[in-house]
Amino acid sequence: MTHPAILSTVEAFGETTHLVDPAQIVQLCGHLKDEVGFNRLSAVTAVDWHPAEPRFEVVYHLHSIASDGRTSKRLRLKCKLTEDQPQIDSITGVWRGANWYEREVFDMFGIRFRNHPNLIRILMPLDWEGYPLRKDYPVHGYKYSYQKE
Amino acid sequence: MAKALEDHVATVPAPSVEPAGPSAPRRMTLNMGPQHPSTHGVLRIMLELEGETIVFAEPDIGFLHTGIEKQCEKENWQQAVTLTDRVDYLANLSNNLVYALAVEKLLQIEIPPQAQWMRVMLAECSRLNSHLVWLGTHALDIGAMSVFFYCFREREDILRIFEMFSGQRMMTSYIRIGGLALEPPRGWQTVIGKFIRAFPSKVDEYENLLDSNPIWKRRTQGVGFIALEDMLDMGVTGPMIRAAGLPWDIRKSEPYSSYDKFDFNVATRSENDVYSRYRVRLQEMRESAKIITQALEGMPEGPWQANAPHVVLPDREKMKTQMEALIYHFKIVTEGFRVPEGEVYQAVESPRGEIAYYVVSNGTSHPYRVHMRTPSFGNLQALPVMLQGEMIADSIAALGSMDFVLGDTDR
Numbered sequence: 339m340t341h342p343a344i345l346s347t348v349e350a351f352g353e354t355t356h357l358v359d360p361a362q363i364v365q366l367c368g369h370l371k372d373e374v375g376f377n378r379l380s381a382v383t384a385v386d387w388h389p390a391e392p393r394f395e396v397v398y399h400l401h402s403i404a405s406d407g408r409t410s411k412r413l414r415l416k417c418k419l420t421e422d423q424p425q426i427d428s429i430t431g432v433w434r435g436a437n438w439y440e441r442e443v444f445d446m447f448g449i450r451f452r453n454h455p456n457l458i459r460i461l462m463p464l465d466w467e468g469y470p471l472r473k474d475y476p477v478h479g480y481k482y483s484y485q486k487e
Numbered sequence: 488m489a490k491a492l493e494d495h496v497a498t499v500p501a502p503s504v505e506p507a508g509p510s511a512p513r514r515m516t517l518n519m520g521p522q523h524p525s526t527h528g529v530l531r532i533m534l535e536l537e538g539e540t541i542v543f544a545e546p547d548i549g550f551l552h553t554g555i556e557k558q559c560e561k562e563n564w565q566q567a568v569t570l571t572d573r574v575d576y577l578a579n580l581s582n583n584l585v586y587a588l589a590v591e592k593l594l595q596i597e598i599p600p601q602a603q604w605m606r607v608m609l610a611e612c613s614r615l616n617s618h619l620v621w622l623g624t625h626a627l628d629i630g631a632m633s634v635f636f637y638c639f640r641e642r643e644d645i646l647r648i649f650e651m652f653s654g655q656r657m658m659t660s661y662i663r664i665g666g667l668a669l670e671p672p673r674g675w676q677t678v679i680g681k682f683i684r685a686f687p688s689k690v691d692e693y694e695n696l697l698d699s700n701p702i703w704k705r706r707t708q709g710v711g712f713i714a715l716e717d718m719l720d721m722g723v724t725g726p727m728i729r730a731a732g733l734p735w736d737i738r739k740s741e742p743y744s745s746y747d748k749f750d751f752n753v754a755t756r757s758e759n760d761v762y763s764r765y766r767v768r769l770q771e772m773r774e775s776a777k778i779i780t781q782a783l784e785g786m787p788e789g790p791w792q793a794n795a796p797h798v799v800l801p802d803r804e805k806m807k808t809q810m811e812a813l814i815y816h817f818k819i820v821t822e823g824f825r826v827p828e829g830e831v832y833q834a835v836e837s838p839r840g841e842i843a844y845y846v847v848s849n850g851t852s853h854p855y856r857v858h859m860r861t862p863s864f865g866n867l868q869a870l871p872v873m874l875q876g877e878m879i880a881d882s883i884a885a886l887g888s889m890d891f892v893l894g895d896t897d898r
Contacts, residue, residue, distance in 0.1 A: 351592050351831050377719050380834070381860035385847055397845065399832055399860070403719075407735035407753065414832060435722030438868045446556075461549035461897055470557055477561045 339374070341366055353414060360396075360417040360426050367398070367415075367432040376400040376413060379429070382439035384447045388473040392418040394449055396426055419449060428454040446471035514542065517879075521550050527624060528893030532870070532886075534879065541882060544874040546867055551897040559857040563823030564590055565664055567854055572658040574859055575895040577620055580606075580613040580649075581837040583662035586857075588743055589833035589846040590664045593826050596795040600787040602666040603745045608679070608782035609652065609661060610744075610835075611775040615686070616645045617838035617890075618768050618775075622693060625765070625887035629706045634696050641689050644682050651678060665799040666792030676783060683779045690772050697765070707762035711885035713873040715759070721872065722865035725840025727889065730767045731759040737836040749778050761888040768890075771838075798824050823852035837862055839890055859898055863891035 339347075343362035348355045358366055370376045380399040387393055398415040417426055428451035429436045440451045441460040448469035451457055459466060468475055520531040529550035535543040555574055559567040571582040584606055591598060598606075623638030646656040651672050653661040661668050697703045713723075715731040728735060736753040738746040754770030756763035792799045800819055801812035818824070826848040834843035840862030847856040866889050873889075874882055 350829055353832060355830075379722060380832075380841065380843060381845065381858065383845055383858040383860075385856045397858075399843070399845065403733070403735050403740070405733070407733055408740055410735070410737075410740040412832065412834075414830075433722075434720050435865065435868060438864065439722075459549075461552040463549075470554060475557075477557055 341369060353412065355414040355416060358415050358417050360419060363398075363415070363417055364427045364429055364432065367400075367429045370400060370413070371432055374402070376402045376411075378403060379433035379435050379439075380412070382429075382436055382443060384443045384449055384471075386447060386471065386473045388421075391420060393421040394419040394424055394447060396443065396449060398429070424449045425452060426450075427452050428457075430454055445469070448472065513537075519882075521547075527887075527891070530867075530891075530893055530896075532874075532882075534874075534882070536879060539879050541874045541877050541879060544871045544882070546870050548864075548867065548893070548896050551893045553894075553898065555898045556857055556859060559854050561853065563852045564826055564854060565819075565823060567857065568663055569658070569660045571859075572660050573894065574861065574898055575837065575839070575842070575863070575892050576657060577617040577892055578613045578838045579657060579659050580609045580662055581835060581842060583660060584610050584744065585833055585835045585837075585842050585844050586846070587662050587664050588835065589831050589844045590826060590854075591793075592831045592833060593829050593846065593848055594664070594795070594798060594824075595827075596665060596793045596798060598666060598744075598793050599790045600745065601789045602791045602793070604782050604786050605667060605671060605791065606662055606744050607746060607749065608779055608786075609649075609659075611778045611782075612645050612648060614775050614838045615772055615779075616642055616649075618772050619645070621768065621838075621887075621890045622765070625884075625890075626697060626703070628883050628887045629703060631697060631700060631703055634693060637689070637693060637696065641686065648675075648678060648682065651675065665795055666790075670791055676786075679779065679783055683776055683783065686776050687773060690769060690776070694769060704762065706881075706884050707760065707765060707888075708758075709760050709762075710881045711761040711764075711873055711877065711888050712759055713869060717872050718869060721869035723840070723869045724862050724865060725837070725890075726754075726764055726767045726771065727840070727866060729754060730756045730763040732757040737834050737841060741834065743833075743835055749781050751775075751778050761884045764888040764890075825850060825852050826854075834860075839863055839892065839895065840866060861895045861898060863889075863893070863895035864898075867891050867896055 343359050343366040345357045345359055378401040380401045383397050385395045396417045400413040402411045428440055440454055443449050444457055445459040445462050446469055515536045517534045517536055519534055521529040531547040533545045534541055555570050559570055568583055568586060571586045572579040574582050619638040619642045623635040626634035649659050650656050653659040715733060718728050718731060732755055734753045734755045739753055751774045754767045756766050796815045801816050805812040806816050828848055828850040830847045832843055832845045834841050842862055843860040845858040846854060849855040873885055877885060
């Protein structure tokens, strides 16, 4: 598949991954939903490649189901984000289900989603400091870290 | 602290509060949970009510967040299996299975037929377990108490089966990367055979108990509607979406672990209410029983672990007599095995819907990232849409029909 937003494509383990220009993610998702038939968003997540740069990868898993439920197709989109600009447009306008997944990515990685209707922490307490799934965040958290003792 | 809060709560739009004029109906905000018995765990829902009608509902999750994804990054590949049990504590084997399948895809190892069939059989047992707990507690919420005792009677049998296989009743960790944790116990055929021959009649029993109960029907029929388009848009999966008429089951659409060798039907209904979800799950229990019977009768002979000495612990006897086996044993026990670089997304059909693990490896003996796309998280997201316009008493029935597990939601 070709689209101006797709920078490169990788096929591995029978799965297709498109590396996407972060500025055009909403446009591409709209195209994939309306014209290619990816009617479902399975999940949104992120990977932290600290200390490499660009540090973050936002990963979208798209899914298309035929109305008979028998045939389905999956697609992975990836956007690379740098450490000092961890921001990307929200795709809640395309799939409403992206709402909680983007909140979770914000909660765990500190990646901000522009135009998100309610971007607040979802799993951690609202006043939590730090982003737990970042690689420079200790497994036991700062509060209970053994390094302090 | 205020600064930190401002910094971490990026953008919260001010809630649109309508001016309460003399003609405006008085609204009340009701806080349901996190210790409400019908939320089955620690779920908090903020309900905005107009009289007894729900105008707006907002679920608040995270009370059971245990950081399992972060812990997975610290454990080695095989150790992380024990964490996947804790995600969805009613369908442990489905979680073990999806993780094992994802890592095996990265390792590109072949699983022998007996292990695959055994996995299918036990995953179906865990589906029965989950549906039985759901049925019992859902009926209990609505006021039909006796069903609970009947369901837990059969659930006890299933837990005994799990105990016989793995030594554990709930956190089995029986499905491991490369096959199974232990050899199937002697005489398992007798125990499973006895259970599965009796089980279909037990399902009829639940059906009689509930369907002959007019209160049950009045409480469930026509309640908890949510359009199929909304469900697809919000990420709802599993029995919920099948009760809306879409016959989508990952066991059929993307068969894994030799599900394509089994003959079963996808249960669907079209009414899309609490009652139809109950009917779908009841039918699924019957179909699962069919699958278990087929697995019991056609269980292939052969090894129960893959022929992959760098992943699977060697036989005790070999370890004591062969040097290579001893070296592999030492390597696997001390540092774990390495998984080649790559990323996979593996989905399976759990009792609640699509459970999918996104596993990233950077070539070391620890997972680099494990993301768990859990069905309860996706399903619960649609709760505001489902509850809008419902009566507050019906919200209990509607909530129950979603069959969420808070451990699965918060991870």
